Amino acid sequence: MNAPLPSPFKARDYRSDVAPVWCPGCGDFHVLMSITRALAALGRPPEEIAVISGIGCSSRIPAYTNCYGFHGVHGRSLALATGLKVARQDLTVLAISGDGDGYSIGGNHFLHACRRNVDMTYIVMDNRVYGMTKGQPSPTTEPDWDSALSPGGTGLGPFHPLVIALASGANFVAREFSGDLKGSTRTILEAIRHPGFSFVEILSPCVTYRPDEKDWKNTVHPAVVEETDDPARAARRIMTDDGMNTGILYRGRRAPYVAHVSDTRVDIAALERDFEI
Amino acid sequence: MTASGTVKKSVSIAIAGSGGAGAITAGAILLEAAGKSGWYGMMNRSVGPQIRGGEAAALLRLANHPVECMSEEYDLLIAIDWKNANRFAAEMPLKADGLIVSDPSAGEVPEAVGASGAAVAEIALKELAKAIPGGRENMIAAGLAAGFIGLSIDHLIEVMTTKLSPKGDAAVAAGRICLEAGMAQAARHPKGFEIGAADLKNQGRWLITGNEAVGLGAVRGGVRFAAAYPITPATEILEWLAPSLAKIGGALVQAEDELSSINMAIGASFGGRAAITATSGPGLSLMMESLGLAAASEVPVVVVDVMRCGPSTGIATKSEQSDLNIAVYGFHGDAPHVVVAPLTVADCLYTTQWAVHLAEAMQVPAIVLSDQSLGQARVLMKRPVNLSFLANRKTYDGKIDAAYNRYALTADGISPMAIPGTAGGQYTADGLTHCERGTPSTRRSDQREQMDKRHDKVANFDYGVHWGEITGTGETVILTWGSITGPAREAIRALKKDGIEVKLVAMRLISPFPKEALLASLEGARRILVVEQSHSGQFYRYLRSNCDLPGEIRRFHRPGPHLIGAAEIGNRIRDWQNP
Ligand SMILES: Cc1ncc(C[n+]2csc(CCOP(=O)(O)OP(=O)(O)O)c2C)c(N)n1
Ligand code: SF4
Numbered sequence: 001m002n003a004p005l006p007s008p009f010k011a012r013d014y015r016s017d018v019a020p021v022w023c024p025g026c027g028d029f030h031v032l033m034s035i036t037r038a039l040a041a042l043g044r045p046p047e048e049i050a051v052i053s054g055i056g057c058s059s060r061i062p063a064y065t066n067c068y069g070f071h072g073v074h075g076r077s078l079a080l081a082t083g084l085k086v087a088r089q090d091l092t093v094l095a096i097s098g099d100g101d102g103y104s105i106g107g108n109h110f111l112h113a114c115r116r117n118v119d120m121t122y123i124v125m126d127n128r129v130y131g132m133t134k135g136q137p138s139p140t141t142e143p144d145w146d147s148a149l150s151p152g153g154t155g156l157g158p159f160h161p162l163v164i165a166l167a168s169g170a171n172f173v174a175r176e177f178s179g180d181l182k183g184s185t186r187t188i189l190e191a192i193r194h195p196g197f198s199f200v201e202i203l204s205p206c207v208t209y210r211p212d213e214k215d216w217k218n219t220v221h222p223a224v225v226e227e228t229d230d231p232a233r234a235a236r237r238i239m240t241d242d243g244m245n246t247g248i249l250y251r252g253r254r255a256p257y258v259a260h261v262s263d264t265r266v267d268i269a270a271l272e273r274d275f276e277i
Numbered sequence: 278m279t280a281s282g283t284v285k286k287s288v289s290i291a292i293a294g295s296g297g298a299g300a301i302t303a304g305a306i307l308l309e310a311a312g313k314s315g316w317y318g319m320m321n322r323s324v325g326p327q328i329r330g331g332e333a334a335a336l337l338r339l340a341n342h343p344v345e346c347m348s349e350e351y352d353l354l355i356a357i358d359w360k361n362a363n364r365f366a367a368e369m370p371l372k373a374d375g376l377i378v379s380d381p382s383a384g385e386v387p388e389a390v391g392a393s394g395a396a397v398a399e400i401a402l403k404e405l406a407k408a409i410p411g412g413r414e415n416m417i418a419a420g421l422a423a424g425f426i427g428l429s430i431d432h433l434i435e436v437m438t439t440k441l442s443p444k445g446d447a448a449v450a451a452g453r454i455c456l457e458a459g460m461a462q463a464a465r466h467p468k469g470f471e472i473g474a475a476d477l478k479n480q481g482r483w484l485i486t487g488n489e490a491v492g493l494g495a496v497r498g499g500v501r502f503a504a505a506y507p508i509t510p511a512t513e514i515l516e517w518l519a520p521s522l523a524k525i526g527g528a529l530v531q532a533e534d535e536l537s538s539i540n541m542a543i544g545a546s547f548g549g550r551a552a553i554t555a556t557s558g559p560g561l562s563l564m565m566e567s568l569g570l571a572a573a574s575e576v577p578v579v580v581v582d583v584m585r586c587g588p589s590t591g592i593a594t595k596s597e598q599s600d601l602n603i604a605v606y607g608f609h610g611d612a613p614h615v616v617v618a619p620l621t622v623a624d625c626l627y628t629t630q631w632a633v634h635l636a637e638a639m640q641v642p643a644i645v646l647s648d649q650s651l652g653q654a655r656v657l658m659k660r661p662v663n664l665s666f667l668a669n670r671k672t673y674d675g676k677i678d679a680a681y682n683r684y685a686l687t688a689d690g691i692s693p694m695a696i697p698g699t700a701g702g703q704y705t706a707d708g709l710t711h712c713e714r715g716t717p718s719t720r721r722s723d724q725r726e727q728m729d730k731r732h733d734k735v736a737n738f739d740y741g742v743h744w745g746e747i748t749g750t751g752e753t754v755i756l757t758w759g760s761i762t763g764p765a766r767e768a769i770r771a772l773k774k775d776g777i778e779v780k781l782v783a784m785r786l787i788s789p790f791p792k793e794a795l796l797a798s799l800e801g802a803r804r805i806l807v808v809e810q811s812h813s814g815q816f817y818r819y820l821r822s823n824c825d826l827p828g829e830i831r832r833f834h835r836p837g838p839h840l841i842g843a844a845e846i847g848n849r850i851r852d853w854q855n856p
Contacts, residue, residue: 018716047700052544062705063716068697069705070547071717072540073570079537083544083552084697086530087502091548091697112533259528266524268496275483275493276660277312 007043027178027204034184056098058125075106114168127206135209171196287340294357299415304335315475345763349842411451420459427471487651488513490625498633499668501527504541549696572612595838596649618759634666690734751778767843
């Protein structure tokens with residue numbers, strides 16, 4: 001295989017001068033670094049990349065990049081990104097969410113984006129808490145996690161995003177840890193390059209409302225098995241892992257979504273003729 | 278019955294039957310054949326709550342002049358059967374000099390129908406159809422109606438042939454014999470329903486529904502992306518756009534819900550493509566938050582709301598004008614945007630194309646308030662003229678040396694928009710309050726300046742003469758909006774014949790409120806009748822909250838599904854003139 005040409009871009013070419021609002025030590029800083037590094041490695045100029053998000057601490061990311069960005073409403077990053085990518089096939093589109101944004105209020109879009117398999121990359125920064133609203137449980141929070149809104153915990157088992165992504169038809173499924181810059185960068189780059197809908201869940205600690213997550217650096221571990229293109233194998237593995245396995249777990253072969261196009265190309269006058277009697 | 282030999286200018290026909298009887302097909306054939314003969318017309322369908330089957334009636338009005346509304350009373354009722362007559366009776370009242378065609382094998386004419394005093398002609402539709410191999414009652418009914426109104430058999434057969442040819446030659450042959458048999462029956466019955474001479478100067482009719490006209494207006498304006506979630510009575514817009522956009526190099530995506538469809542449209546528009554979605558009240562409710570995003574982030578998008586009876590699921594198949602409030606006021610915060618309303622079926626094209634132009638020019642969301650009575654009506658109209666409204670977005674070409682500010686404060690409030698792919702134009706569109714560059718901000722000055730900018734660009738835009746339609750003169754005015762325009766115009770024509778001059782002011786631009794233009798049009802008015810199809814009088818309240826109307830004001834409003842008709846409007850004016 002030919003070695004790809006070195007990219008003319010550096011990670012900083014993808015970074016804006018806007019200072020993040022994040023708390024010192026927030027895992028999201030690392031995710032921003034991994035994204036800009038992956039984009040530099042990809043080598044497309046910043047103006048050909050769009051970073052689309054919803055609402056949350058994590059969703060603040062677009063303005064911190066030097067790409068085209070859209071900071072939309074809570075939960076709808078995938079819908080915005082889908083419309084953009086279908087209308088503009090030529091762009092590289094990244095959709096970004098937090099676990100609240102992507103799995104709770106935007107949960108339905110997650111299912112259908114996986115199903116639809118539009119060629120884009122979806123990065124969810126999972127801190128198992130609603131950071132921006134100051135510490136409420138999210139769909140990935142442990143059942144006994146105590147908070148003002150759910151004293152004693154929700155009692156609900158956490159949602160398993162990777163299983164759901166796989167079952168819904170995502171074409172690339174991976175988990176990374178924000179602190180592992182190398183691993184995250186590599187996986188994001190692979191996700192962007194893989195055709196179809198690529199889903200990367202990044203465990204990104206919320207040091208403020210989940211200080212316990214500072215320990216993640218000790219509990220994450222690379223997946224012991226090789227990645228697979230067999231959804232059944234991937235499902236079995238993801239179902240039984242401890243949620244701390246990192247790496248690319250599934251790389252599918254589904255053809256990406258293309259909008260219906262007609263064999264016949266006509267002008268508007270031809271459409272109008274249908275109304276003539 | 279009308280005196281034999283009288284020629285009418287407009288005839289209204291209802292063909293009723295249970296689901297599967299083919300009443301709608303019969304009506305569609307009549308309408309198109311009437312168009313080929315140089316007439317005009319309009320067809321609406323009445324369908325029951327059943328998904329499939331159940332009751333169905335074709336409601337037609339055919340005339341030798343353009344028609345913009347259905348009539349409130351029918352001249353002819355042809356019942357293929359009486360299975361659902363009681364439900365229909367209220368919807369299609371007959372004139373006292375009208376005619377009921379009833380098949381004796383279908384039983385007695387129901388009391389609710391017979392009470393009109395219309396004459397009854399007993400014609401054995403079923404028996405006649407049975408005698409023809411492959412014959413069907415609906416085709417006999419079509420032939421019968423054509424015979425009554427004096428429609429040429431040639432055009433009827435021509436249209437039937439195209440419609441039935443997918444079913445094979447036998448179906449066409451049987452159809453032809455049925456049409457002829459129906460016509461022969463009509464000849465044996467009293468005359469009086471012939472429509473006068475056709476308008477042969479203005480040939481080249483279009484046959485189009487309001488929903489199709491919306492779709493066409495959108496693509497004419499430059500729309501190349503649509504996102505869709507089906508809902509009655511808007512779905513036909515999306516179903517027309519799907520293949521049409523594909524043919525002209527655009528795309529339609531079916532979304533998982535309206536939260537998604539509106540955001541897909543906004544995303545595509547952010548990418549530089551003029552984008553649209555269509556829905557009805559329940560869907561518009563779901564879209565409101567994201568429409569606010571489009572307003573704040575200044576991304577153009579068009580949403581067509583084909584209104585139906587609300588609130589909640591309401592009556593999905595029936596018209597109302599009760600989404601005015603949500604369209605104007607449904608946003609949280611102050612979110613300047615545009616609301617326009619087509620006035621007639623033909624105007625659905627004009628208004629939608631204008632909406633695309635406005636949204637793109639001002640980089641705002643535009644809501645088009647159509648309704649079921651326009652969207653699902655099929656009309657014969659003159660070929661529309663080409664309009665100059667085009668999507669013409671002010672974009673950033675990347676050639677300015679200074680740093681690019683997406684939300685720069687400009688004289689007209691409109692800032693050049695960078696389209697992804699343009700080097701040097703990178704910015705983040707944001708629903709958070711932002712500074713000129715687009716960076717989130719909580720500063721007082723940024724909130725104030727950006728609010729002013731978004732307000733000014735919409736408030737100071739030149740809407741020209743398109744804000745409304747004014748017809749007639751006089752000190753008595755009918756003031757209305759949207760789909761009531763058709764019946765109001767018809768009422769005014771009838772009043773004029775009686776020597777009563779009434780002026781019509783019909784508003785196409787709802788928001789921003791065209792105060793100056795409206796008040797100028799009402800100068801000298803002594804009596805204003807405000808007419809609308811809503812229970813609470815949303816339009817009236819909206820008018821009153823925005824200006825002081827001159828003269829004495831009365832209002833006439835009611836909820837759907839009982840459409841407000843021309844005669845009722847006319848009577849309100851007559852009563853006022855002769856207290
Ligand atoms: C419609 C709506 N509901 C609620 C909110 C309030 N809200 C803002 S961010 C957020 C949760 C964000 O959580 P997550 O996506 O996990 O992101 P994080 O802040 O943890 O990165 C909520 C509920 C909102 N902005 N919009
Ligand atoms: S609240 Fe948590 S998620 Fe938000 S910025 Fe602070 S550490 Fe990060």
